[in-house]
Amino acid sequence: MDSSPAPLLVIEDNPADLRLLVELLREEAPGSFEIHPACRLSEGIAALRSRSFEAILLDLSLPDGQGLDLIDAVREEAPGVPILVLSGVLDRELVTDARMHGAAGCFIKGCETIHDLVCAIRCLELRSD
Numbered sequence: 001m002d003s004s005p006a007p008l009l010v011i012e013d014n015p016a017d018l019r020l021l022v023e024l025l026r027e028e029a030p031g032s033f034e035i036h037p038a039c040r041l042s043e044g045i046a047a048l049r050s051r052s053f054e055a056i057l058l059d060l061s062l063p064d065g066q067g068l069d070l071i072d073a074v075r076e077e078a079p080g081v082p083i084l085v086l087s088g089v090l091d092r093e094l095v096t097d098a099r100m101h102g103a104a105g106c107f108i109k110g111c112e113t114i115h116d117l118v119c120a121i122r123c124l125e126l127r128s129d
Helices: 015-028 041-050 068-077 092-100 111-128
Strands: 006-011 033-038 055-059 083-087 105-108
Touching (some): 006 041, 015 033, 055 068, 055 111, 068 083, 068 092, 105 111
């Protein structure tokens, strides 16, 4: 297993949410992830065209797209890369719909779920090895 940091694409438009996520990931799993932020869907798509990622963390509310269509757009550009949805609020319907659109998982933003998010990323990495 490669010990270099796993490249993660984080598509999140809220600077405070992005800073918190990066900080929490670094605290929970020091040195495990190389984070590449994008604050718009278009920036995320451009990043996907220029390099490969282990996983994509995707907010479903961006300036240039909303909702489940974002999963479809990212999936079309990177069909083999797992997408983990980040949301301020999750309900059973959103989780079910996100999975139907190809998301590998859904997580509420914040410190309460960071351990589960890191575990999910690591499980996805193991599956791709």
